[in-house]
Amino acid sequence: MKLLHRIGFFGLSLGLLACGATNAPAPTTPANPTNAAPNLSGEINVFAAASLTGAFTQIGNDFQTTHPGTKINFNFAGSDQLATQMIQGAPADVFASANSQQMQVVVDAGVINDAARQPFARNRLIVIYPQDNPGQIQRLQDLAKPNLKLVLASASVPVGNYALDFLAKASALPEYGTSYSPTVLLNVVSYEANVKAVLSKISLGEADAGIVYSTDAASISDGSIGTLTIPDELNTIATYPIATTQNSANPSLAQAFIDQVLATEGQQILLRYGFITVSDAPASTTNQLLIEGNLTTPLTLTADLLKTYELQQVEFADERFRGLGIGQLLIQIQPKADAKTFTFIGSDGNQSVVPIADLTADPRAIIALDSDGSFTSIVPSATNANQIKKLVKITVE
Incomplete structure (x- = not known):
């Protein structure tokens, strides 16, 4: 345009x-x-994460009012379900995912151009329970009570994966203990396909507690649920990316809808539904690097913990960095025999996959600490992961 x-x-x-x-x-x-600029007309199919239902429906209604002759068709579901549908050929013009992982899945499949995606909102987790609180939940440690009925989203959808991240982070702290995560997971009575299903079960009183996005909890105004905050140091600030598809039947309209989401009006709607807008910095000020996956010893790396290791210094891109050698890190976390890759994930959604063999062959590969306390990966031999700034997670697969 x-x-x-x-x-x-x-x-x-x-x-x-x-x-x-x-x-x-x-x-x-x-x-x-x-x-002259063409008039917008026709219709598009927007595939969007279930947690966006309320906000995107309002943005879509406003868009259609402003642009007569257009129609926005929404498909709301778990991000993994939407990615699968798109790869299998379902006609989509826009994809809005609740995390970068599922966006990467469709990028790798050629459905979306990597350069097209951009973040448009953020979200955080919260614990919910029925208003009469049958599990007597007063603090996060109560999720480990015997016989408590807990509902989580499947780990294949972002909110379910983030809930597991929260449990892993808590287990690394003395006030929770290493048994916290496995004990809580023993209380799970069902893993739901998406976050809306978790919300429904708790609001109907079918379980004692669940973990959802704060935006989902904010959508319940009838007093049927109570909430318990997860502090920022244990939470995950989820970044939502959006992009047009490669084979959109109406790319002009698809881009116009994305522009509306990113515009002030769209961002204000997202804010009213409880999202963190892209112009706002994430609330967490405690930098942590979660290292998990196919390994023996999961690890949550902090600046203080990093300083307890023997650090090495490397020069890269005319800068000098000091950090934990990835070879030494591998000894600490002990990847399992069939583990093959490291996925480095930044807070902005950027990620890179590097074979473990390449990391062990690169003596200068380190996890460094920046001046602001955030983590950076330095892997000089891997062109796709030379330097991922504001590193928040490493997944070993």
Whole structure:
């Protein structure tokens, strides 16, 4: 759209120069009407994470009112389900995921161009329980009570994976203990396909507690649930990316909808539904690096813990970095025999997959600490992961 405007302006400027040279009067109609911006029309299919149902429905209604003759068809479900549908050929024009992992799945499948995706909102976790609180939940440690009925989303969807991250982080702290996560998981009575299903079960009193996004809890206004905050140092600030698909049947309309989501009006709607807007910094000020997956010893790395290791210094891209050698890290976390890759994930959703063999072969590969306390991966031999800043998670697979 911007390119069309620039071409139109350039053509108009040449016309004015020519008119000035011949002293001819300015034309009363555009010299090249084909350069005018086309009117938006038709319809698009927007595949969006279930947690976006309320906010995106309102944004879509406002968009259709502003642009008569357009129609936005929504498909709300778990991000993993949507990614699978798209890869299998379901017609989609826009994908809005609740995490970067499922967006990467469709990028790898060629459904979406990697350069097209961009973050548009953030979210955080919260514990919910029926208003009469049958489990007598007063603090997070109560989730480990014997016979408590806990409902989580499946680990295949972002909110379920983030809930497991929370339990792992808590287990690394003395006030919870190493048995906290496995004990809580013994209380899980069902893993649901998406976050809306977890919310429904708790609001109907079918379980004692669940973990959902704060936006989902905010959508219940009838007093049927209570909430318990998960502190920022244990929480995950989830970043939501959005992108047009490669084979969109109406790319102009698809991009216009994304522009609306990113515009002030769209961001204000997301804010009202409890999301953190992209202009707001994540609330957590405690930098932690969660290392988990196919390994023997999961680890949550903090700045203080990093300083207890013997650190090495490397020079890369004309800068000097000091950090924990990944070879030494591998000894600490002990990947299992069939583990093959490291996935480095940044707070902005950027991620890179590097074979473990490449890491062990690179003596300068380290996890370094930046001046702001955040983590950075330095892997000089891997062009796709030379430097991932604000590293928040490493998954071993």
